Amino acid sequence: MSIQPCEPFQIDVPQATLDDLRARLAATRPVPERDVADWGAGTSPAFLAALVEHWRTTYDWRAHEAELNRLSQFRARVRDTTVHFIHERGRGDAPLPLVLTHGFPDSFLRFAKLIPMLTDPAAHGGDADDAFDVVVPSLPGFAFSSGGASIFEIGDLWHALMTGTLGYGRFGAHGGDWGSTITEHLARSHAASVVGIHLTDVPFWHTFQRPSDVSPGEQAYLTALEQEQMRHGAYAMIQGTRPQTLADGLNDSPAGLASWIVDKFQRWSDCDGDVERCFSKDDLLTNVMLYWVTGTIGSSFLPYYDVVNAGVPRWILEKAKELVGSSKVPAGFALFPKDLSPPPREWARRFFNVQRWTEMPRGGHFAALEQPELLARDIREFFRPLRQSH
Amino acid sequence: MKKFVSLATGVRIEYEERGNPDGEPVVFLHGWPDSFYRYHRVAPVFADEFDVVVPSLPGFPFTGPLALGAHQPTRQSAELIWRLMTDVLGYQRFAIAGGDGGSVIAQIIAIDHPDSVIALHLTDLGWHVAATDPESVSTPERKYLLAAKKRFMADGAYAMVQTTEPRTLAPALTDSPVGLASWIVDRFHSWSEPFADAAANAGSAGDRRRGLSKDDLLTNLMLYWATGAIGPSMFNYCAEARSPSLTPADRVPRQVPAALALFPRDIGGVPPRALAERTLNVRRWTEMPRGGHFAALEEPELFARDVLDFLRPLVATDRHVTGETGHVHPAV
Numbered sequence: 001m002s003i004q005p006c007e008p009f010q011i012d013v014p015q016a017t018l019d020d021l022r023a024r025l026a027a028t029r030p031v032p033e034r035d036v037a038d039w040g041a042g043t044s045p046a047f048l049a050a051l052v053e054h055w056r057t058t059y060d061w062r063a064h065e066a067e068l069n070r071l072s073q074f075r076a077r078v079r080d081t082t083v084h085f086i087h088e089r090g091r092g093d094a095p096l097p098l099v100l101t102h103g104f105p106d107s108f109l110r111f112a113k114l115i116p117m118l119t120d121p122a123a124h125g126g127d128a129d130d131a132f133d134v135v136v137p138s139l140p141g142f143a144f145s146s147g148g149a150s151i152f153e154i155g156d157l158w159h160a161l162m163t164g165t166l167g168y169g170r171f172g173a174h175g176g177d178w179g180s181t182i183t184e185h186l187a188r189s190h191a192a193s194v195v196g197i198h199l200t201d202v203p204f205w206h207t208f209q210r211p212s213d214v215s216p217g218e219q220a221y222l223t224a225l226e227q228e229q230m231r232h233g234a235y236a237m238i239q240g241t242r243p244q245t246l247a248d249g250l251n252d253s254p255a256g257l258a259s260w261i262v263d264k265f266q267r268w269s270d271c272d273g274d275v276e277r278c279f280s281k282d283d284l285l286t287n288v289m290l291y292w293v294t295g296t297i298g299s300s301f302l303p304y305y306d307v308v309n310a311g312v313p314r315w316i317l318e319k320a321k322e323l324v325g326s327s328k329v330p331a332g333f334a335l336f337p338k339d340l341s342p343p344p345r346e347w348a349r350r351f352f353n354v355q356r357w358t359e360m361p362r363g364g365h366f367a368a369l370e371q372p373e374l375l376a377r378d379i380r381e382f383f384r385p386l387r388q389s390h
Numbered sequence: 391m392k393k394f395v396s397l398a399t400g401v402r403i404e405y406e407e408r409g410n411p412d413g414e415p416v417v418f419l420h421g422w423p424d425s426f427y428r429y430h431r432v433a434p435v436f437a438d439e440f441d442v443v444v445p446s447l448p449g450f451p452f453t454g455p456l457a458l459g460a461h462q463p464t465r466q467s468a469e470l471i472w473r474l475m476t477d478v479l480g481y482q483r484f485a486i487a488g489g490d491g492g493s494v495i496a497q498i499i500a501i502d503h504p505d506s507v508i509a510l511h512l513t514d515l516g517w518h519v520a521a522t523d524p525e526s527v528s529t530p531e532r533k534y535l536l537a538a539k540k541r542f543m544a545d546g547a548y549a550m551v552q553t554t555e556p557r558t559l560a561p562a563l564t565d566s567p568v569g570l571a572s573w574i575v576d577r578f579h580s581w582s583e584p585f586a587d588a589a590a591n592a593g594s595a596g597d598r599r600r601g602l603s604k605d606d607l608l609t610n611l612m613l614y615w616a617t618g619a620i621g622p623s624m625f626n627y628c629a630e631a632r633s634p635s636l637t638p639a640d641r642v643p644r645q646v647p648a649a650l651a652l653f654p655r656d657i658g659g660v661p662p663r664a665l666a667e668r669t670l671n672v673r674r675w676t677e678m679p680r681g682g683h684f685a686a687l688e689e690p691e692l693f694a695r696d697v698l699d700f701l702r703p704l705v706a707t708d709r710h711v712t713g714e715t716g717h718v719h720p721a722v
Binding site for chain 1: 458543544545546547548550551553554555556557558559560561562563564565566568569570571572573576618621625628
């Protein structure tokens, strides 16, 4: 395959964007009930007020931008999509290429702590033989990647990026949230290129068709997921059915955008209710900034819209991929206890060739940010026996 | 002519009263995401003959909110409206017209204070009916209920957000006029006749009797924007889900006659009459040729005619029976 054009990329947000943000933050209309600390009916008004105040008075985007720009970034045209990605070379004799895929409402930032542990394990208590060449793309429609590609096409895009743009032969893949769905698609459609996949959840779409012989553990998992959806699934329903109706407000109000995003970090992380146990205000805001400065909250909803509006033929096609043997790629799972609803092993076995199964002692949905050491070790150990084949 | 009243609970209610002080009282109750503005076209039609009261409900523009943890919040709203009509305005008996949340509040007032209510005129059955067990009813009712469930999955996410995480959404809609407009206008689009063309309305010089113009939409929006009421108005969903005020089994006493005026573009279209008759003494049933959820704004003539035709004979009888001729205004 020919190498496709690929440009180095540095983040450089126009000063006018930052000035406009400053003015909007200063003019934020008072959040109602700003002394209410409770998170039970959504984002805590008191926390949001403090976060917005920190954003306006203390948060220094340029410092974080400089920090992000220490990562080696590129933009490449892959089919019809401009893909922004981090590409960090491993330090070792034979680094294994590995593509890491984020989800919603995070960004490539999800892997900022994990990247050095994977590229340079020797410097992080590991072995240089476990080094990876790490590629972290921004999903289409997220941050600095252009939009338009459907969730069902992103696995193909990643394959083209890894092989066509970057010239790799075989490689590994890791992901969570949408990242786990995309990683699964990648493995199913391009099994010959993928040495193994490592996931932090079982892609949710498998619950759409319920098998008749569920185990008690599976039943408990499915029930818990259903309850979670009833209690806290409204965000996915609105993003999937009326994305523009919501995006208009979030794209116009920094406080509103922060409220919508931070809510998920609080609920899905292992923070015992106090989001700052897992993420500093700066951590939260840098992730929010990647949506704000690029105006991408609306396009980040499109995977939800794609899934809600996918027709029966699409799901038949996805199920059929199981039958043609493309789900035989070795799979490893690292399950974190405070993630949305950790599945039992037998559920994963229905859809994957499960070679490794680790139930972690702590951590949540954003494991790569919350427990990077635990996750890095699990990824290294999973891929160790698979390296010979790449 | 706007008035305020502060009730013992600390809630301040704004209301507008006009019309014939010797006329029979009728109170008009709005819903979400509209406001007292829903009735501004029809109120003058009633003014010669009736004493018209259009309150802003708790949590809506100009009226204070109920607490998020309130016990049976919609019942509390109903109690406030009843007190407004009786204790504050001094009416013994009154008629109620309502739609959306206003329909639910009307029914609660009739259940809790049947002796105060001359009649109910409703444009929908109320949200509580959706919880009816589809296996316990006739085939047409089951079909209607199942279709409602299906529609909710496709177009009900707004209510899920407002019920489960209103505080996550409220900051954006409070801070962004565009965001507020998008959230509210999407509901008007889903639930009403296609928007009237603004230019066509301008051409008809004030005779805007069909559909909604951009000005209609914006005036309603402005009430939310100017008062910051969008958050509190959504909290009503959350609070009511935590402590429901009405179940599908709750019946309005038969002594209170009810009329249903059903508009074809309203949410889910026209329900089967049998479903209404389970809990209401249905004395009038009108299936309208056009119009939607915001009927009093969209089709003021159709709406007003139906209310008048229903109420006129009832209030005449009522006056004869009770001997009431008007009321005494306490000092407000």
